[in-house]
Amino acid sequence: MAKPILLYTSLCLLLVLFNGCLATQTSRQQQRFNQCQMDRLDALEPNHRIEAEAGVIESWDPNDQQFQCVGVAVVRRTIEPNGLLLPQYASAPQLIYIERGYGIFGAVLPGCPNTYQESQQQQQQREGQQRDQHQKIRNFRQGDIIALPAGVAHWLYNDGDSEVVALSLLDTNNQANQLDQNPRHFYLAGNPEDEFQLQGRSPRGQRRQQQQGQGRRERGHQQQQGQGKNLFSGFRTEDLADAFNVNENTIRNLQGFQEDRKNIVKVKGRLQVARPPRSREERERLERQEREQEREDEREPRESHRGGRDNGIEETLCTLRLRENIHDPSRADIYNPQAGRISTLNSHNLPVLRWLQLSAEFGRLQRDAIYVPHWNRNAHSVIYVVKGRAQVQVVDDFGQTVFQDELQQHQILSVPQNFAVVKRASSSEGFEWVAFKTNDNAQISPLAGQTSVLRAIPADVLANAFQLSREDVSELKSNLEQQEITIVTSSRSSSQRRAIA
């Protein structure tokens, strides 16, 4: 009878998601054109940058037509060693891809107990104080995908010796986001800057003035809130003092009026939190492992080792697994030493994705290897280039080429649902990417390779559809049969290709 109970849980989880469909918005650009009626796509780079005390935040323009079509927003945060991304939440579910580095993060699941407790030793260092308790702390490292439901507050801390680079995709078009399609971060602390320069949003000072001009009715004497930008700063200091039962000085710190460190701050000393000990050895092992993994991508793979991944049983709400490593070559779902590998993260291997209705793919192509032309059956795909370069072409329902270019490191390209796409690694180091997909079990339909849709269609249908002889079709199908699956080695090297061309 375990299953029905699990099911019931799943059902409950499911229900959380179905709370009406998000209100869609109409920005000025969209009035004249349909959202996914795009003549061309562009490889996009971040166009907005915030320099914080201990890191940098770069965001992609959420009003770009391709993001409006696929309904997502993307931001990349670089966190320096000992830097802390302040606690915040977003109104959209998100996936965070850890491109580099490692650290710890905390996600506050409402209603879950504070199960982590400081050691007595730590307590003794601070005499007279209570032992600190808090919710579970989780590690993250290069290659992790962290999945966060809408409205769940979280913070990230870089406890390594090198930069952490974390790319967040916010699925603003998700049903769990009941606000409009604008990406929104709600910070609990600090005096953060807006991570997206949103259109139609007048600067803060200006708006406040307008309001006062409009004569907002206020009881008692007018009290001017400070210039903080976190959640606390909007409340009246004395009201918070009452609600928290602490003095107003402490509240003013919560409100962050004097803050100028912005979204990512430097921790004094090292961050002391209660968590299971992770020895220096283990840390070194992790770093070694990551280095090896990188090297490994350029040579023949060794035997797989699994180690350290969860067993999938721990699926209640409070112990929900929120992260999974997608880099690990040993978990590749498609693997071909000559061509590369693809790992998929979906709700089958990370069940929280059922809530989020998102999934992800990490791929690596060796030089000149081809990710066969295919379409995403039931999802959009947002590609972020981790390493290297690739020649990419995208084709729409008119058979029109909407993208044909080299996709370069740190660029983003959105491939809308059902559009066809092909990638060929064009740099000597190959091509590595992570693709975020707007369905928790995204499917692809390959045109070429062993799983090609053409193989599933009778030879005589192909012969008549394409005006080919039965011999040509037979050769085509038999060539496909002998190909690899999804990622194939090119019959000619790109240098040959150039010579021929």
Add this chain to the structure above:
Amino acid sequence: MAKPILLYTSLCLLLVLFNGCLATQTSRQQQRFNQCQMDRLDALEPNHRIEAEAGVIESWDPNDQQFQCVGVAVVRRTIEPNGLLLPQYASAPQLIYIERGYGIFGAVLPGCPNTYQESQQQQQQREGQQRDQHQKIRNFRQGDIIALPAGVAHWLYNDGDSEVVALSLLDTNNQANQLDQNPRHFYLAGNPEDEFQLQGRSPRGQRRQQQQGQGRRERGHQQQQGQGKNLFSGFRTEDLADAFNVNENTIRNLQGFQEDRKNIVKVKGRLQVARPPRSREERERLERQEREQEREDEREPRESHRGGRDNGIEETLCTLRLRENIHDPSRADIYNPQAGRISTLNSHNLPVLRWLQLSAEFGRLQRDAIYVPHWNRNAHSVIYVVKGRAQVQVVDDFGQTVFQDELQQHQILSVPQNFAVVKRASSSEGFEWVAFKTNDNAQISPLAGQTSVLRAIPADVLANAFQLSREDVSELKSNLEQQEITIVTSSRSSSQRRAIA
């Protein structure tokens, strides 16, 4: 094996909801701004009023930006004793909150049998007529929430001695509403006025004229339909006579052409319907109970009594429980004699809410008590003030105060998903409200109180985020630990507070 079957039922119910996402609309105001990009919220009062024969209908402007953002519409009906709200349905799921009075209602669930039958005695009073049969009749009383799926016809009758006040929230942005976001009532009887003055809708006469000007092609001679506004009035009298197999006089009554009693009509004598007898004693007990409940809110509570609530097994489609009392102090989920109480209605205690993707909360704050600052994780919250007044502040993702004012009886304030809100009762009688939430299991994340998110974050993260000393953080967390949950007593009374300020 009972569970799987129940589950299967739930699954089927679920499926009813997923029928594509409602088409969104763009009114003229929205073209320039994003729907939830609001500089300020306002406490709203009804701005449209209909005087009917036996009651009054007041509605809030559905085109107000806050309603456009949260995707709901609200109407309040006051039904005089012996008044009947005519049978009608809406294209959106709705929750009806009974603010005052008691009565009976009928909801017509398609495909369900007519299980209530008149007594022989009743029949004998009307010789020669058949015994009347109809679907289940349900009682309602002050404090009930009635849940109605989209498209389900229903009527309400006031069989008490005082006014019934019923507030309906229509979740127009719900997936079950496949029409646009305009709230729509379809009346089966009478000659009702439109309960919402909808924008972009020309007056009826004018439209009819336009149509004729446009030369609607009609076969046979032109027959002018009358000026009724119920569903029957739009059909041709003779066609209905055919379809119903009754004479045209009866049909003309169905069509309501001669009607002028509007949406709520006076019943001649008392309404005679088949239903289990409810004795005068019971009625008096109910009234007594309500009076006691009101008194009780101002004094120390007595021991709880449950009595009369359903056991949750009766969950098939036709016997689905459609109402639940949310006032009853004995069902409070959070209770603190000094601060107040909160009762929550969700799909766990009223399963039909799974269909509707809605839930509700009833709360009462004693004078100067505070509902701690919090955000709604996965829902909008639409607050209706039942009694008293409260100082309310709402803060958006910029840390900007979008509302800071006293919320008064019968006003409505919408708090969008993830916006932070705090309430403090400011009148001597305290503050009572009902909040409708656009998720069947809405969750809050409190900033203060024993369940504060700050307690779930490690002390050192807070110290660094807020630039507080470890001592201050330790004091903050330990104060929070000693606080009540969600509703707390203020450390100072508001009179003190004013003096200080």
Add this chain to the structure above:
Amino acid sequence: MAKPILLYTSLCLLLVLFNGCLATQTSRQQQRFNQCQMDRLDALEPNHRIEAEAGVIESWDPNDQQFQCVGVAVVRRTIEPNGLLLPQYASAPQLIYIERGYGIFGAVLPGCPNTYQESQQQQQQREGQQRDQHQKIRNFRQGDIIALPAGVAHWLYNDGDSEVVALSLLDTNNQANQLDQNPRHFYLAGNPEDEFQLQGRSPRGQRRQQQQGQGRRERGHQQQQGQGKNLFSGFRTEDLADAFNVNENTIRNLQGFQEDRKNIVKVKGRLQVARPPRSREERERLERQEREQEREDEREPRESHRGGRDNGIEETLCTLRLRENIHDPSRADIYNPQAGRISTLNSHNLPVLRWLQLSAEFGRLQRDAIYVPHWNRNAHSVIYVVKGRAQVQVVDDFGQTVFQDELQQHQILSVPQNFAVVKRASSSEGFEWVAFKTNDNAQISPLAGQTSVLRAIPADVLANAFQLSREDVSELKSNLEQQEITIVTSSRSSSQRRAIA
């Protein structure tokens, strides 16, 4: 424990659907009016026509306000004997109704094996070639509904002696369509024309020129893609040659640059595919059956025979049943020899509809029979007239007649959710229609007939609501009780009616 497993499967299927809500679009017309704020509906005929080599494609204007409100697009394809509708897929789930003829179709479900294999005999006819393998081939015949999820490639072949007429409804407003509301077909072969003349879409040549004007950055020498319009044509020939590992001549055929046969092509000889033998006798039996069925509609029905339908167990993903015959009189859900019959197709009898959130109804009214006034509780209804004519009236929430006209063969009328509608067959051959509904378990609430909502309402409520005497109400309810269910015979013939009028 079988049930939980089935449930789990259902749950997984369900999850496929919830991938965020489709982005809605705003066309120029909609800016001023609300999408379902319609003063009148029109009976629509196709307004766009493509003449292909072996058939004709006609489409209805997807920008008509009624289609914008209900969120669907409709196209009808007439395929000549031996004609092949080229392999293609749509970004929206669809139902295909086979109005006439019979044939075979293939749907490529990604990840499913190629389970059909040519016989040795067939192989021997083509020496040296491999035995052809492909995915399951399915038959279709007059009266079938074929259900296809979004993004699933499929082809249709007419292997009969008469025309195949196939009407496709694309549910563009479905959650599974993550693109905007424009209907889109992605062809895998040929040089198809766009089946819908989409607004805001400039002709292909023009767009291409613009792009070049805008200086699309391209590496290496500029290679001009050809003028094909299938998915392959947008890719570079040499890249495809690489990806498919075949010569460029074959690729050029895939790209269809030289094609002029358009969307439906003539097969040389007869199409040879691997499939279980269907003998001439069986084919003749099918044709006979269809002819009998037609005759039968005009005379008294004989005893029912079921034969040949599936048992509902074969519900895994790859063996999912995709079609069901809805014409078969023996499967009628409502049947009345004098009035007609109605058959319903929903997720209970065709489980794939759960994915699609669509259902269908086939109905036949005898002359002067009436489909009682009713509303669709939870779905839009898109009516396509198969045969005959009917007087139809549609009434909105204002009691306003938005449609009152004769609906004729091959016209389409959309009845939005909750609008009331009545149909009366007005031609001597009766009236036959298929209605597509945007919910996998669409429900109706009849106003008249034995299941009338009026019967479910107490007599005294009706008496007071309609100002009728108890005697009149009693007569009304008792007349309803004696009526048929949903489809009733008129009390007067239409000729009588005309005379009276």
